[in-house]
Amino acid sequence: MKTKISPPLGLLLSGLLLMASCIKSPSREKTPDPGPAPETVTYDDLALKSLAIAPDANERIFGTVVFAPEASAGRWNGRISGYKADRTQLVAEFDAVAARVTVDDAEQQSGKTANDFSKPVVYRLYADDGQYKEFTAVLDNDGYTGCPVVGIVTDGQKGVTSRDVWIPGRMVIDRQEGECDELAAEIEIKGRGHNSWSRDKKPYAIKLAEKSPVMGMNKQKRWVLLANAGDRTLLRNRVAYEIGRRTQLAWTPDSRFVEVVLNGKYLGSYQLCEQIRVDKNRVDITEMTAQDIAGEALTGGYLLEVDRYYDEPNKFRTKYRDLPVNIKKPDEKVLTAGQKTYIADYINKVEELLCAGEQPDPAYRDYIDIDSFADWWIVIELCHNRDTRLPGSCYMYKERGEKLCAGPLWDFDLMTFIPSTSFLLKEYEITDFSKEGGDRSLWYKRLFADPIFAARVKERWQAYKPAFETIPAFIDAEAEKLEVSAGANWDMWTLTGNFNRDETLAWHDAVELLKKNYSDRLAWMDGQVAKL
Template sequence: MVQIFSQDNPEYEVEASAGVRGRGNTTWQYIKKPYRIKFDKKTSLFGLGAAKSWVLLANYLDPTFMMNTIAFKLGHQFGVEYTNHSNHVELFLNEEYLGNYVLTEQVQVNEHRVNIDEETDFLVEFDRYYDEDFKFKSALINMPVNIKSPDLEDESGMDFVKKAINALDEALYGETSGFPNSNWQELIDVPTLIDYIMINEIVRNRELVIPGSVYLYKKGDDKIKMGPLWDFDWGFGYTESGHIYYDNAKTWLYKKYDKHSSGPGGSFFYRFFDDPTFRQAYKARWNEMKGTLENLYSFIDDLRYELYQSSVQNNKRWKKNHDIFDETDKMKDWLQERIEFLDENINSSF
């Protein structure tokens, strides 16, 4: 049984039968565990579209509790389709207090999530863990592709997905494709590609280039589209050694992890910047959107006051000594430095 209580919004209170299980790859290794809720029936939470599956993000490494929330805010700001919503909650499991979590949508095909046909369209994930029952690697750059939808019975059902992904692979890296004068722009939606890369670059999310949790989908005869956005635990200047954030504000993500020094994620996303028409479109979109980034600072200020008491209790529970005000001050400084770096370099070198 899952119960949701809300002092401010009693209309969001829920009591419904559901199962709870662990989830996540790297994040499951930490003592504060992430979870997935699966209701017996489709259920609306916090006014969002009804579905059976929901996710509780633990944000164990995140000293601000809001890195995923900020990335999702950017998604909504840029108009990225199917962007998740963040609802910060206090989690009790079997009457044990587990701290502050973000309750959000499961990335899946659903009329209120990724709204595509479950049989004729596809949702896939580029991910190094390569752990779905049905998966393949692209023909040229060995991109690990996990099939999330459709629900397949045998490998022959992957053929239409392979065809679409390998066609893009060929357009980008085929010896006779003539890139950038190939047909690559006929295969993937450029505006959504730009927004997806730009948001990940703003917060310097290393998952983009590894790759990890990189989603894309194709609906009918439409072009491939990037999204939904997911997993920003390795963003905001994260350094794996020591689990340090706010590093490398003045370094490119796509240049550091380019086709010469990284795995398939870097090879894939770096390649588009070899096309001068893409660089010009990227520059134009940056200059269109950069003014809207100023509101991130007030958003962070408002959210840290909202989360303060919860952060204190969470840190006591998990024996952490972070102060949310100190950490978000560092985050704002890092974001300001990063945005200034990107603005200068996009406008001078693109």
């Protein structure tokens, strides 16, 4: 007889529990919760609560377009201003009380279904019993000027209200019907400027996530949107930079006219411009490090701005002329005490040689590049840029192992191209510096006391004059491109102040006055330079 061997008690219990877990008792099986019973949508319930077209779902829409219902039920109106949009395949977001929604019998899903908004779009909202109501969406598209569009949408469509805080977002350059290169990029944006930031129409600084060429201009990360809010013509900066580009200054900013749409709001006509930066495509000098503290490495490169605002973290005033010098590069993250001492001593040596004696010491020519100082002066005087005499936006740079150079040019929207038959800088010199913030001009009165410098100016003027004589034609060509944009801009903004003496004129008349003042100044300077 065989003996039956029983399994251990623990193993037996485990097996029973396993078997029990595999058996589902009908009485204990959990049924899915169906949720609340759907409410019946009646005809009286049917309603379109909101309708919008957002940039997240539509590539060439530069801000959310919100439709508004008319007082009479049934029609909803939306508007895209400042740029020409492709309305043929737009995805709308809507909130509706309806059993289902259709357009031309096609079922609609909010945020997913595209429709042709170049014509009225009829939304049909159905009740459960098949009755329906219709709502017609009409999307107007006006204000197209012919200029390319810079469309910017910040994260969360947050406003740009500070010159210090960068706001992340996206930027698209839409050529519209032009021929420029297009661009879609991650960016950061903030405000910029001093006097210009106080105006209603704000200027902005743009920082691309990666260096890119923009609208045919050289690759870089940093760009500015000049508002030209105080310039009736909107042309002054553009014309001045073109004059500079016809000299031999090493680099002068390039720019393009654009329309700006920020978070769906059309802001008017802007000038997308290269910003002054140390870069091989801009101010091409050595980017210094904190280790550049001895020998030739200490000699450059430095980027300086002589400016009355005197607002950079690192700055100094010169010994003889009390000029306010801002050290732009190396910046505050890099600049060492030794570097600051070197460049301050260098500038003070230039002033000593020019200003300490009754006549300039010719040795100053070992310290500055007189050709660049001649060219910078020619452009400033030809444009009659009074801001430089304060001084304002007077840039200089010094490359490693080389002389101090004048430039680049910057800031010509105010107090320029004004009628005058006198020089700004050649004969102007302030000697009483007791008043803080008083006018201080550059070294040109002393420079022109040197016959060598005066002769170089005369020589370079004669070389450039044929190119300067075609600037009025350049103004005509730019004005033709800008005409519609300028009209739209001044329909939006009010110009205040009397900086350029054309503020009360119509735009066309202001452009004609700009040309006349330039031509008169060109003729006057030609006669004066001939006497040098």
